[in-house]
Amino acid sequence: MNQSWTRHHILSLANFSEVEYDTVLQTASSFREVLSHGTKKVPPLQGQVVANLFFEPSTRTRSSFELSAKRLSADILNFTPGSSSLSKGETILDTAKTYLAMGADIMVIRHKQAGVPAAIAREMDRLQTGVSILNAGDGQHEHPSQALLDLFTICSFLDSDRPRLEVLKGKKIAIVGDILHSRVARSNIWSLSAAGVDLHLAGPPTLLPEYFADMGNVTLHWHLEPALQDADFVMTLRLQKERMTSNLLPSLREYHQRYGITRDRLKICHPDVGILHPGPVNRGVELSSDLMDDPRLSLISQQVTSGVAIRMALLYLLGTRK
Amino acid sequence: MNQSWTRHHILSLANFSEVEYDTVLQTASSFREVLSHGTKKVPPLQGQVVANLFFEPSTRTRSSFELSAKRLSADILNFTPGSSSLSKGETILDTAKTYLAMGADIMVIRHKQAGVPAAIAREMDRLQTGVSILNAGDGQHEHPSQALLDLFTICSFLDSDRPRLEVLKGKKIAIVGDILHSRVARSNIWSLSAAGVDLHLAGPPTLLPEYFADMGNVTLHWHLEPALQDADFVMTLRLQKERMTSNLLPSLREYHQRYGITRDRLKICHPDVGILHPGPVNRGVELSSDLMDDPRLSLISQQVTSGVAIRMALLYLLGTRK
Amino acid sequence: MNQSWTRHHILSLANFSEVEYDTVLQTASSFREVLSHGTKKVPPLQGQVVANLFFEPSTRTRSSFELSAKRLSADILNFTPGSSSLSKGETILDTAKTYLAMGADIMVIRHKQAGVPAAIAREMDRLQTGVSILNAGDGQHEHPSQALLDLFTICSFLDSDRPRLEVLKGKKIAIVGDILHSRVARSNIWSLSAAGVDLHLAGPPTLLPEYFADMGNVTLHWHLEPALQDADFVMTLRLQKERMTSNLLPSLREYHQRYGITRDRLKICHPDVGILHPGPVNRGVELSSDLMDDPRLSLISQQVTSGVAIRMALLYLLGTRK
Numbered sequence: 001m002n003q004s005w006t007r008h009h010i011l012s013l014a015n016f017s018e019v020e021y022d023t024v025l026q027t028a029s030s031f032r033e034v035l036s037h038g039t040k041k042v043p044p045l046q047g048q049v050v051a052n053l054f055f056e057p058s059t060r061t062r063s064s065f066e067l068s069a070k071r072l073s074a075d076i077l078n079f080t081p082g083s084s085s086l087s088k089g090e091t092i093l094d095t096a097k098t099y100l101a102m103g104a105d106i107m108v109i110r111h112k113q114a115g116v117p118a119a120i121a122r123e124m125d126r127l128q129t130g131v132s133i134l135n136a137g138d139g140q141h142e143h144p145s146q147a148l149l150d151l152f153t154i155c156s157f158l159d160s161d162r163p164r165l166e167v168l169k170g171k172k173i174a175i176v177g178d179i180l181h182s183r184v185a186r187s188n189i190w191s192l193s194a195a196g197v198d199l200h201l202a203g204p205p206t207l208l209p210e211y212f213a214d215m216g217n218v219t220l221h222w223h224l225e226p227a228l229q230d231a232d233f234v235m236t237l238r239l240q241k242e243r244m245t246s247n248l249l250p251s252l253r254e255y256h257q258r259y260g261i262t263r264d265r266l267k268i269c270h271p272d273v274g275i276l277h278p279g280p281v282n283r284g285v286e287l288s289s290d291l292m293d294d295p296r297l298s299l300i301s302q303q304v305t306s307g308v309a310i311r312m313a314l315l316y317l318l319g320t321r322k
Numbered sequence: 323m324n325q326s327w328t329r330h331h332i333l334s335l336a337n338f339s340e341v342e343y344d345t346v347l348q349t350a351s352s353f354r355e356v357l358s359h360g361t362k363k364v365p366p367l368q369g370q371v372v373a374n375l376f377f378e379p380s381t382r383t384r385s386s387f388e389l390s391a392k393r394l395s396a397d398i399l400n401f402t403p404g405s406s407s408l409s410k411g412e413t414i415l416d417t418a419k420t421y422l423a424m425g426a427d428i429m430v431i432r433h434k435q436a437g438v439p440a441a442i443a444r445e446m447d448r449l450q451t452g453v454s455i456l457n458a459g460d461g462q463h464e465h466p467s468q469a470l471l472d473l474f475t476i477c478s479f480l481d482s483d484r485p486r487l488e489v490l491k492g493k494k495i496a497i498v499g500d501i502l503h504s505r506v507a508r509s510n511i512w513s514l515s516a517a518g519v520d521l522h523l524a525g526p527p528t529l530l531p532e533y534f535a536d537m538g539n540v541t542l543h544w545h546l547e548p549a550l551q552d553a554d555f556v557m558t559l560r561l562q563k564e565r566m567t568s569n570l571l572p573s574l575r576e577y578h579q580r581y582g583i584t585r586d587r588l589k590i591c592h593p594d595v596g597i598l599h600p601g602p603v604n605r606g607v608e609l610s611s612d613l614m615d616d617p618r619l620s621l622i623s624q625q626v627t628s629g630v631a632i633r634m635a636l637l638y639l640l641g642t643r644k
Numbered sequence: 645m646n647q648s649w650t651r652h653h654i655l656s657l658a659n660f661s662e663v664e665y666d667t668v669l670q671t672a673s674s675f676r677e678v679l680s681h682g683t684k685k686v687p688p689l690q691g692q693v694v695a696n697l698f699f700e701p702s703t704r705t706r707s708s709f710e711l712s713a714k715r716l717s718a719d720i721l722n723f724t725p726g727s728s729s730l731s732k733g734e735t736i737l738d739t740a741k742t743y744l745a746m747g748a749d750i751m752v753i754r755h756k757q758a759g760v761p762a763a764i765a766r767e768m769d770r771l772q773t774g775v776s777i778l779n780a781g782d783g784q785h786e787h788p789s790q791a792l793l794d795l796f797t798i799c800s801f802l803d804s805d806r807p808r809l810e811v812l813k814g815k816k817i818a819i820v821g822d823i824l825h826s827r828v829a830r831s832n833i834w835s836l837s838a839a840g841v842d843l844h845l846a847g848p849p850t851l852l853p854e855y856f857a858d859m860g861n862v863t864l865h866w867h868l869e870p871a872l873q874d875a876d877f878v879m880t881l882r883l884q885k886e887r888m889t890s891n892l893l894p895s896l897r898e899y900h901q902r903y904g905i906t907r908d909r910l911k912i913c914h915p916d917v918g919i920l921h922p923g924p925v926n927r928g929v930e931l932s933s934d935l936m937d938d939p940r941l942s943l944i945s946q947q948v949t950s951g952v953a954i955r956m957a958l959l960y961l962l963g964t965r966k
Contacts, residue, residue, distance in 0.1 A: 035425070039369070040368070040369025040370065040371075040397075040425075041368070041369045041397075046684070046685070047683070047684025047685045047715075048684065049684075049711065059401055059402065060420055063399050063401070063421070063424060064424060066399065067371065067397065067399060067424055067425065070397045071397075075684075075685075075711065075714045075715075077707050077710065077711060079703055079707070080703065090923070090924030090925070091927065094923075094924060094925065094927075095924075097945060098704055098923065098924075098948050099707070100945070101945040101946075101947075101948030101949045102707060102708060102711055102948055102949070102951070102952055103679070103684075103711065103949070103952060279412070279416075279420065280412030280416060280417075280420075281412070281416065283413065283416075301419060301422070301423040302423075303423075304420050304423030304424055305423045305424070305425070307424070308424055308425060357747070361691070362690070362691025362692065362693075362719075363690070363691045363719075381723055381724065382742050385721050385723070385743070385746060386746060388721065389693065389719065389721060389746055389747065392719045393691075393719075601734070601738075601742065602734030602738060602739075602742075603734070603738065605735065605738075623741060623744070623745040624745075625745075626742050626745030626746055627745045627746070627747070629746070630746055630747060
């Protein structure tokens with residue numbers, strides 16, 4: 001299954017091919033199938049070392065990668081910046097090279113600065129190490145595994161047996177919220193554009209600058225309604241409360257009134273609309289609390305479950321490639 | 323062995339049955355037996371995921387659960403509140419649901435607020451998830467695994483081959499110290515009452531209100547001597563130093579003079595008296611330092627060892643039930 | 645292979661015998677051999693519990709021990725002082741005894757105070773526990789596993805097939821920097837003296853007091869050049885920036901000008917000179933940045949790789965002894 005996979009690092013979805021998307025979706029689907037039959041562990045990465053270098057802390061994403069790696073029988077090393085030698089003046093590249101020298105096979109990297117995973121990948125290639133880098137979120141740049149788990153969630157919603165890119169062709173999807181600062185939105189725009197989705201972005205002008213129209217075949221809206229009209233899926237984004245203080249936003253309440261997703265607002269969507277959110281949700285801000293808990297509308301817990309299958313797929317494809 | 327076990331969550335000992343106590347004791351005894359013969363790992367929870375959600379940090383209890391889970395071949399996910407999305411505004415229930423969606427089979431939960439594990443258990447049941455919740459300490463409410471390891475320690479002291487509830491019938495046990503704020507004391511009162519113990523509580527009036535007499539067949543003492551007279555076991559409780567500042571206590575020295583356990587004070591106990599403490603001990607406060615280190619009197623290290631066997635038993639009973 | 649090993653704890657290299665050094669080197673060499681053939685895990689410590697008690701935090705050393713233990717199939721318990729009961733007043737010995745009672749077989753201990761690992765070892769022996777203590781750095785006293793990985797790195801550099809003490813006989817090695825505060829330097833002085841190395845220490849007078857001459861057959865230099873002249877290896881030490889504030893040092897720039905290792909300065913060394921540093925490096929202070937990245941001169945990444953093999957060897961020798 002892995003013979004066609006040639007990509008060494010997963011840093012961005014900007015240049016992912018349709019074949020790559022479908023390979024990831026199909027591999028994740030196989031792992032989900034295996035897990036659903038009670039087999040909780042598979043051996044392909046036995047003895048391989050996955051180093052989680054989370055320079056920016058994150059419990060849920062780290063746990064998801066950790067569990068995925070364990071289910072593939074890999075060994076995990078967690079780097080925790082709090083108690084780290086970074087405070088002693090070590091550079092990020094030197095930290096990565098330390099884990100390389102210890103024997104890491106795959107490094108999963110999160111950093112608050114865009115481009116750090118790519119810089120480490122370049123260095124690993126320059127040194128001809130064979131180590132694979134997986135971007136687990138870099139600044140406001142990209143978060144490929146999140147966009148791939150979103151993709152897996154919605155493709156599975158439409159065809160659970162054979163989730164694949166083409167089932168999304170012509171579907172209308174709205175991404176709502178703080179597009180400007182969202183690495184999740186950026187990665188989603190790449191994957192959903194590649195799938196031929198009719199993609200609509202909605203948010204306040206301060207958080208949705210016009211230049212996003214250049215990213216591809218997307219339509220921008222500063223009002224919510226035209227984005228939601230007949231939408232098949234609504235992807236909400238986490239609102240960083242810090243944005244308030246920098247005057248990019250009015251109050252949380254006003255944000256919710258203008259851009260918050262509620263049961264009422266969804267009436268103009270497709271009747272089977274599904275709501276996504278990368279989590280953690282600010283209940284009553286990005287979406288109303290009752291909506292989040294409605295299993296007929298909310299795909300949020302499916303996203304988390306998809307996360308393990310997708311991350312198993314990515315680690316597997318990187319770890320068995322060669 | 324597990325056919326009789328029907329309890330889905332372990333939240334409180336308030337309504338534990340005699341059969342349940344004996345099943346736990348017997349299961350723990352089997353695991354202790356296995357471990358003592360050099361077999362360090364057993365396979366029953368292979369591939370199951372135990373999520374340690376310690377919203378209130380605790381190294382010793384978390385390590386004990388972690389080792390217990392590893393010895394049952396489970397995979398462990400540690401949630402660490404410091405680097406968590408809780409600071410990002412996620413609710414506790416949403417955190418639990420995230421670990422549910424990742425695939426957790428058992429959640430071990432500690433929280434500084436009473437009732438949190440029960441609330442999560444209700445939500446897991448409402449969602450028909452099959453996930454088991456194990457209360458690892460909630461506020462001043464309960465700490466069932468600690469009381470069960472205390473029970474296992476003293477029953478094993480009396481009959482190491484067949485630790486069971488009935489060996490405690492009619493024994494005199496004193497619980498000494500800050501009863502008011504102790505979740506350990508509350509859980510112990512339930513289990514020791516169920517065993518038919520002659521139970522005596524002793525402490526300063528500010529830390530031992532009269533309403534504790536309502537919890538069952540217990541005798542309250544504001545002086546230490548009558549509680550210790552002929553006692554078979556003395557359970558000391560950890561004194562939170564914060565209590566001083568809230569004027570509930572005089573100085574530590576005065577506390578030790580009035581309620582601290584010393585070799586001298588034990589002379590009026592049963593000659594084979596055993597001393598317990600849930601740890602960590604403030605040496606020279608709850609009990610004198612030399613007493614703590616006397617293997618003839620102190621059962622403290624047996625308690626820690628019992629902790630691994632008891633937690634293996636609890637995880638096993640929850641994880642293999644169905 | 646392990647029949648000759650009798651040492652119970654590894655606390656200091658002060659009284660290591662030649663046979664012990666060679667056993668460690670040979671065992672590490674075997675593990676490196678095994679790892680290089682794709683076998684990533686070996687079973688000798690299956691079910692044994694290695695407790696990492698890092699009272700002083702350290703990501704790289706802890707990760708190295710953790711990976712070494714995993715590759716020997718041991719279970720690991722990590723004690724993290726931040727969220728610990730130490731803040732609740734527990735003594736260090738009580739913490740160690742708690743992990744003992746849980747079932748730890750080997751304790752790897754780092755503490756900012758010299759002598760803590762030895763104190764714990766004495767207590768473990770007094771209690772006849774059979775537990776082994778491995779000093780992972782105590783104050784300014786010793787850091788034996790670091791010195792042994794340095795030894796393994798340079799012996800392997802000289803004879804990669806059979807790294808052994810005698811290949812170092814008569815070689816000239818310079819240790820440069822803050823000797824006074826370095827536990828790494830102290831352990832290195834013991835091992836390199838035992839190997840019959842022509843050992844030279846260089847550093848500013850404030851960081852290299854004359855009494856170091858008493859440690860054995862070493863030559864002290866307050867200027868760099870005579871130490872580097874014809875040196876086969878140059879071991880640089882990490883400079884703690886805190887030293888500036890205590891007036892032990894001029895500026896970092898002046899330090900680099902006088903004692904920093906640069907390509908230019910190495911011209912007077914042996915043509916095949918190798919540079920070591922225990923990491924993390926302050927680039928441009930202890931050594932120039934380009935030197936650190938030159939694989940022909942820098943042995944720094946070999947040191948990290950050696951660390952895993954050496955720590956596997958030490959854990960193996962302690963864990964299979966008896």
